[in-house]
Amino acid sequence: MDLDFDGTVTLDTVFPFKVCINLDRRPERWEAMKVNFERLGVRSIERLSAIDGESIIVPERLSHLRPVDYACTLSHLTAVKKASDTGNPSVLIFEDDCLFDPAFEEKFPEYMRQVPEDWDMLFLGGYHFETPVSVSRNVVRARMTLTTHAYAVRQSIYTDFIELNETPPAIVDRNNTILQKKFNCYCCEPNLVGQLAGYSDLMGKEMPEKPLNYSLPITGNW
Numbered sequence: 001m002d003l004d005f006d007g008t009v010t011l012d013t014v015f016p017f018k019v020c021i022n023l024d025r026r027p028e029r030w031e032a033m034k035v036n037f038e039r040l041g042v043r044s045i046e047r048l049s050a051i052d053g054e055s056i057i058v059p060e061r062l063s064h065l066r067p068v069d070y071a072c073t074l075s076h077l078t079a080v081k082k083a084s085d086t087g088n089p090s091v092l093i094f095e096d097d098c099l100f101d102p103a104f105e106e107k108f109p110e111y112m113r114q115v116p117e118d119w120d121m122l123f124l125g126g127y128h129f130e131t132p133v134s135v136s137r138n139v140v141r142a143r144m145t146l147t148t149h150a151y152a153v154r155q156s157i158y159t160d161f162i163e164l165n166e167t168p169p170a171i172v173d174r175n176n177t178i179l180q181k182k183f184n185c186y187c188c189e190p191n192l193v194g195q196l197a198g199y200s201d202l203m204g205k206e207m208p209e210k211p212l213n214y215s216l217p218i219t220g221n222w
Contacts, residue, residue: 011092018042019094020045048078074165084158098194098195107192121142122186124191124192150193
């Protein structure tokens with residue numbers, strides 16, 4: 001990664017513009033995330049009010065999407081559009097169910113120094129439906145990497161991301177796999193960020209924890 005800052009590698013220096021997507025009716029999740037960010041020394045993080053799948057109407061032309069899928073996609077689209085409109089070179093997007101590696105602060109600089117300078121999208125955690133390509137000890141190239149709980153989008157693909165998700169063929173993480181076929185998309189390995197167990201508004205049910213070492217080609221589970 002092109003470390004064009006003072007040499008200190010933190011979430012703030014690598015990704016000055018960061019958002020956390022959170023439903024207005026789930027304030028407890030935002031409070032929990034704020035505790036995590038404070039622990040990690042994050043000084044700048046913006047809460048992005050998620051579009052609620054319980055109240056949105058899906059356009060007829062997108063009737064192949066569930067309301068929750070459309071709402072999730074629009075929330076991520078909003079984050080990238082805001083980054084583009086404000087001239088930010090990248091945006092790091094968190095969802096509000098993140099499980100951070102206990103040694104995140106120690107590992108993050110090491111991982112980031114291994115990320116190729118040509119990156120367009122970077123997942124701090126992901127679940128692979130095709131075996132990724134090894135790039136370095138802690139970085140792999142994504143081929144079909146799902147989930148959007150912690151990932152960065154770079155200015156180099158804002159236009160493509162926005163165009164794809166304005167008329168989405170699927171939910172945002174499935175759309176990201178389309179971008180992975182065209183652009184340089186990488187993922188931390190093992191994951192720096194997993195997902196907590198709990199009720200998923202997207203899935204409409206309780207979901208088990210997806211731990212840091214969770215990766216489909218390795219475990220064979222989903």
